[in-house]
Amino acid sequence: MDQNWETQLQNIWLKLGTISNDAFIRQIKEQVELLTDVDSQAIADFERACAFDSTGHEKEAEPLYRSALDKGLTGLRRRRARIQLASTLRNNGKIDESIQILREEKANYSDELNDAVDSFLALSLSSAGEHKEALSLALKAISKHLPRYNNSLSRYAENL
Numbered sequence: 001m002d003q004n005w006e007t008q009l010q011n012i013w014l015k016l017g018t019i020s021n022d023a024f025i026r027q028i029k030e031q032v033e034l035l036t037d038v039d040s041q042a043i044a045d046f047e048r049a050c051a052f053d054s055t056g057h058e059k060e061a062e063p064l065y066r067s068a069l070d071k072g073l074t075g076l077r078r079r080r081a082r083i084q085l086a087s088t089l090r091n092n093g094k095i096d097e098s099i100q101i102l103r104e105e106k107a108n109y110s111d112e113l114n115d116a117v118d119s120f121l122a123l124s125l126s127s128a129g130e131h132k133e134a135l136s137l138a139l140k141a142i143s144k145h146l147p148r149y150n151n152s153l154s155r156y157a158e159n160l
Contacts, residue, residue, distance in 0.1 A: 005031070005034060005035075008031060009028075009031050009047065012024070012027045012028055012031055015027070016054055016055075021055035021056070024051060024054075024055060025051045025052065025055060025057075028047055028048060028050075028051035029048060029051070031047070032044035032047050032048055041071055042067075042068045042069075042071035042072055042073040042074075042077075043068070043073065043077060045064045045065075045067040045068035045071065045073075046064070046065065046068035046073055046077050046080075046081050048064050049061040049062075049064030049065040049068060049081070049084070049085075049088075050080075050084065052064065053065075053084055053087075053088055058088045058091045058092050059092060061084075061088050062085065062088050062089065062092060065081050065084060065085035065088060066085065068081050069081055069082070069085070076111070076113075079105065079109060079111060079113050080113070082101055082102075082104075082105050083102070083105065083113060083116055083117060083120055085101060086098040086099075086101040086102045086105075086120055086121075086124065087120050087123070089101070090120075090123060090124045090127055095124055095127050095128050096128070098120075098124040098127075099121065099124045099125060099128060102117055102120055102121040102124060103121065105117045106118070106121065115141040115144065115145075118137045118138070118140065118141040119137075119138060119141055121134075121137055122134040122135070122137040122138040122141075125137070132160045133160075135157075135160055136157045136158070136160040137157075139153055139154075139156065139157035139160075140154055140157045140158075143157065
């Protein structure tokens with residue numbers, strides 16, 4: 001895998017929504033088939049999972065996310081896979097597992113995707129009927145990005 005492969009992959013992702021879902025999935029599959037070494041198979045599974053997930057095929061995405069993680073997916077793709085798996089699990093009715101994964105991510109990792117973790121955790125908590133905690137997480141995540149009222153909103157979120 002090289003930068004050219006990544007660029008070609010990103011070019012395919014830019015087509016999402018402009019070509020048919022079947023054509024998009026086929027192009028992603030063809031691109032990841034270019035990854036022939038064993039170390040890249042986790043990336044291949046992840047990218048295929050993303051393609052299925054992004055086109056509304058969560059049931060097909062779930063085992064591919066799991067496979068990518070089991071094969072040792074690393075770095076930002078690993079974090080994305082955990083977030084996206086949790087979202088897929090929620091959509092597939094596996095809310096408790098979704099919450100568990102996101103709570104683990106929140107407790108053990110920190111990067112530019114922290115607000116995404118909180119946002120998807122808020123969705124899962126809401127699906128589980130934990131609306132106050134969900135709203136609190138969402139408001140805390142939003143408060144960091146507002147041009148004003150950051151402190152006020154964060155305090156309100158803390159008091160929910």
